[in-house]
Amino acid sequence: MTREMTGAKMVVQALKDQGVDTVFGYPGGAVLPIYDEIFLQNDIRHILVRHEQGAVHAAEGYARSTGKPGVVLVTSGPGATNAVTGLTDALLDSIPLVVLTGQVPTFMIGSDAFQEADTVGITRPCTKHNWLVKDTEKLAETMHEAFHVATAGRPGPVLIDIPKDVQFATGTYQGPKPAASHYQPPVKGDLEAITELVAAMETAKRPIFYTGGGVINSGTGASQLLRELVDATGFPVTSTLMGLGAYPASGKQWLGMLGMHGLYEANMAMHDCDLMINIGARFDDRITGRLDAFSPASTKAHIDIDPSSINKVIRVDIPIVGDVAHVLEDVLKIWKSRGRKTAAAEVAQWQEQIQSWRDVRCLAYTGSEATIKPQYALERLEALTKNHDRYITTEVGQHQMWAAQFLGFEDPNRWMTSGGLGTMGYGTPASIGVQVAHQDALVINVAGEASWLMNMQEMGTAVQYRLPVKQFILNNERLGMVRQWQELLHGERYSHSWSEALPDFVKLAEAFGAKGIMVSDPKDLDDAIMEMIEYDGPVIFDCLVEKHENCFPMIPSGKAHNEMLLGEAETQGVIQSGGAVLV
Amino acid sequence: MSALHIKKGSTSHSAYNLRPNFSDVQERHTITVLVENEPGVLARVIGLFSGRGYNIDSLTVAEVDHTGHLSRITIVTTGTPQVIEQIKAQLGRIVPVHEVTDLTVEGPFVERELAIVKVVSEGDKRVEAMRLAEIFRAKVVDTTLNSFIFELTGAPDKIDAFAELMRPLGLTKIARTGVAALLRGS
Numbered sequence: 001m002t003r004e005m006t007g008a009k010m011v012v013q014a015l016k017d018q019g020v021d022t023v024f025g026y027p028g029g030a031v032l033p034i035y036d037e038i039f040l041q042n043d044i045r046h047i048l049v050r051h052e053q054g055a056v057h058a059a060e061g062y063a064r065s066t067g068k069p070g071v072v073l074v075t076s077g078p079g080a081t082n083a084v085t086g087l088t089d090a091l092l093d094s095i096p097l098v099v100l101t102g103q104v105p106t107f108m109i110g111s112d113a114f115q116e117a118d119t120v121g122i123t124r125p126c127t128k129h130n131w132l133v134k135d136t137e138k139l140a141e142t143m144h145e146a147f148h149v150a151t152a153g154r155p156g157p158v159l160i161d162i163p164k165d166v167q168f169a170t171g172t173y174q175g176p177k178p179a180a181s182h183y184q185p186p187v188k189g190d191l192e193a194i195t196e197l198v199a200a201m202e203t204a205k206r207p208i209f210y211t212g213g214g215v216i217n218s219g220t221g222a223s224q225l226l227r228e229l230v231d232a233t234g235f236p237v238t239s240t241l242m243g244l245g246a247y248p249a250s251g252k253q254w255l256g257m258l259g260m261h262g263l264y265e266a267n268m269a270m271h272d273c274d275l276m277i278n279i280g281a282r283f284d285d286r287i288t289g290r291l292d293a294f295s296p297a298s299t300k301a302h303i304d305i306d307p308s309s310i311n312k313v314i315r316v317d318i319p320i321v322g323d324v325a326h327v328l329e330d331v332l333k334i335w336k337s338r339g340r341k342t343a344a345a346e347v348a349q350w351q352e353q354i355q356s357w358r359d360v361r362c363l364a365y366t367g368s369e370a371t372i373k374p375q376y377a378l379e380r381l382e383a384l385t386k387n388h389d390r391y392i393t394t395e396v397g398q399h400q401m402w403a404a405q406f407l408g409f410e411d412p413n414r415w416m417t418s419g420g421l422g423t424m425g426y427g428t429p430a431s432i433g434v435q436v437a438h439q440d441a442l443v444i445n446v447a448g449e450a451s452w453l454m455n456m457q458e459m460g461t462a463v464q465y466r467l468p469v470k471q472f473i474l475n476n477e478r479l480g481m482v483r484q485w486q487e488l489l490h491g492e493r494y495s496h497s498w499s500e501a502l503p504d505f506v507k508l509a510e511a512f513g514a515k516g517i518m519v520s521d522p523k524d525l526d527d528a529i530m531e532m533i534e535y536d537g538p539v540i541f542d543c544l545v546e547k548h549e550n551c552f553p554m555i556p557s558g559k560a561h562n563e564m565l566l567g568e569a570e571t572q573g574v575i576q577s578g579g580a581v582l583v
Numbered sequence: 584m585s586a587l588h589i590k591k592g593s594t595s596h597s598a599y600n601l602r603p604n605f606s607d608v609q610e611r612h613t614i615t616v617l618v619e620n621e622p623g624v625l626a627r628v629i630g631l632f633s634g635r636g637y638n639i640d641s642l643t644v645a646e647v648d649h650t651g652h653l654s655r656i657t658i659v660t661t662g663t664p665q666v667i668e669q670i671k672a673q674l675g676r677i678v679p680v681h682e683v684t685d686l687t688v689e690g691p692f693v694e695r696e697l698a699i700v701k702v703v704s705e706g707d708k709r710v711e712a713m714r715l716a717e718i719f720r721a722k723v724v725d726t727t728l729n730s731f732i733f734e735l736t737g738a739p740d741k742i743d744a745f746a747e748l749m750r751p752l753g754l755t756k757i758a759r760t761g762v763a764a765l766l767r768g769s
């Protein structure tokens with residue numbers, strides 16, 4: 001289909017042809033022609049955020065909960081620079097986004113014009129790719145290419161910078177042409193390498209699947225195949241923060257999350273395994289701990305769509321470059337055709353060993369009748385919401401790690417958290433993006449009070465669009481994670497890690513036109529949570545929790561998996577017996 | 584479980600400082616990258632090297648296919664084998680990159696650089712400069728009574744050697760193009 005139209009109309013037409021139903025954005029001078037076209041149509045819903053960072057995180061929430069790319073529209077200059085944190089967040093977590101920025105007209109570029117910024121220059125290192133379109137004739141083609149690049153191979157954010165004169169000028173619109181791009185990352189894995197992996201699986205005595213966000217990004221089919229493979233082999237499975245939900249938390253082989261605040265059984269199994277099968281994870285430093293002590297005795301296989309992830313930090317023995325779903329399909333096919341063999345007796349012994357690690361009950365904590373322990377709040381939240389059609393977002397800090405430990409995810413795309421960048425302020429806008437995509441679902445942002453304040457303006461968006469997001473704030477009046485590090489690593493010098501002059505969250509909710517609930521007594525917690533769930537509208541839930549609780553287990557930076565701290569008691573013991581203050 | 588021996592208050596054990604115990608032999612590699620000649624593509628390549636802390640010893644770029652709008656970038660870099668592999672994988676990830684070739688691995692290859700060298704001197708030194716230039720097959724492309732500009736092509740070490748010899752003979756300025764390279768044979 002080719003037609004003459006203005007650049008601004010092309011933008012909207014291309015979005016429609018790409019199947020976009022929602023755009024998160026904020027207008028300004030350099031995008032007014034596009035906003036005009038949005039005004040003149042009804043197919044695409046525009047959600048007006050309160051800050052461009054919020055638009056990008058909302059689009060991330062939308063993308064992660066639907067598997068479709070998120071779309072953002074912002075103006076030039078400050079609109080674009082405000083989007084930078086969100087772009088970096090999406091790049092590190094491999095989230096597909098198409099971000100459209102307005103730019104000053106081409107004939108003013110380079111003149112320090114009003115609201116001019118070198119947007120493609122600024123965003124080059126924080127996008128998968130970006131384009132400055134100087135010719136309306138190239139605009140439609142670039143729009144379609146942008147969707148292709150954002151979603152093909154390892155997904156990521158892309159940005160198109162569109163000068164205002166290019167939006168006004170007329171050109172020929174081209175519809176999407178599949179396979180027009182030279183960018184076609186291979187999805188099939190090498191069969192020889194896959195066969196090598198299968199052979200290793202057949203003889204492994206202490207195998208483990210270590211899964212990551214790549215399984216989620218590969219689509220729901222990949223999670224299905226993972227479940228089939230795990231259950232058929234009887235091998236235990238752990239996951240990074242990014243991969244939670246790919247294998248169900250209620251599944252028999254589930255070890256829980258691994259890494260710095262991961263479960264004891266998961267980290268010990270990673271350390272002692274003889275075959276590690278990394279599926280769509282990237283040996284991040286929060287996972288590996290001390291590199292020279294990382295899983296010293298294992299053969300390592302690594303399935304990843306991005307060749308640069310392979311051997312980046314950990315040398316692997318069996319690299320397989322390909323899309324998780326495609327590769328797992330071949331793994332299953334070959335493993336079955338060779339007779340579904342495993343070293344069952346040894347694997348059973350391994351499971352016994354793992355059971356002894358599970359028996360340590362690493363998530364145990366000291367309860368309290370006087371104050372709400374954050375872990376208890378999450379246990380109750382889990383119990384009271386797990387049968388709902390539930391989506392969880394988080395902010396960044398202790399509450400995020402406790403959420404990962406205490407909430408169970410049965411399906412992929414239900415858990416949205418800032419993993420790679422660790423962006424405080426992610427959760428509120430992300431919850432809005434999720435709720436826009438799933439109007440009837442129960443969407444909860446598990447937040448810390450400090451993180452929550454970073455993008456709290458988005459409550460206005462929630463109220464305006466009647467998005468009943470629940471802001472579940474574990475309020476410890478502390479930058480809890482910072483405080484924890486200062487306690488353990490900086491001699492208890494709590495430099496600027498407390499939240500003073502906090503707002504009255506109930507009044508704040510009311511000021512926004514939302515509902516506020518405050519709870520401080522453990523006895524009232526269940527009723528308060530039920531009230532939050534049942535309220536048909538956005539809620540700010542101010543849960544006053546124990547202020548000095550530390551998040552355990554913990555592998556301090558630079559330590560090995562088997563040097564994990566299990567709890568306060570252990571920290572105390574070490575400190576007392578060592579004389580010198582050890583953690 | 585073994586006890587931890589981290590001193591409270593210590594700040595020296597961030598995971599960011601950790602390096603894997605891969606081989607630490609430094610290798611010099613010549614890599615060519617075929618890219619779409621679109622605006623910003625060179626900035627992407629250079630940004631990758633600076634952003635990830637890789638070395639660039641030499642970099643040249645020019646359009647080599649005017650109809651297909653393809654440019655060839657030739658990069659000489661040094662790093663451990665793992666870093667070299669990362670550099671190639673990271674280059675391959677850049678969307679407008681069509682092809683990455685490690686000539687050092689796929690070799691043998693021809694490597695050439697052009698230099699123009701200004702030598703200001705008189706008397707015996709001027710005569711000696713001229714004599715050495717002949718040995719190196721450098722051409723005189725400009726001359727005054729007390730100066731020469733020599734043009735020289737060759738592998739980088741030949742140019743290094745020439746520059747070293749010319750330094751005591753009055754070398755005042757040198758401009759080098761950086762390396763262009765291709766695999767030998769068909």
Ligand SMILES: Cc1ncc(C[n+]2csc(CCOP(=O)(O)OP(=O)(O)O)c2C)c(N)n1
Binds near residue numbers: 480
């Ligand atoms: C934008 C940003 N700034 C700073 C940090 C560093 N940081 C990590 S966790 C944290 C404290 C978070 O406090 P809060 O949201 O109250 O969560 P808590 O740890 O108390 O649960 C800080 C400051 C960050 N991750 N992101």
Ligand SMILES: [Mg+2]
Binds near residue numbers: 397474476477
């Ligand atoms: Mg807090």
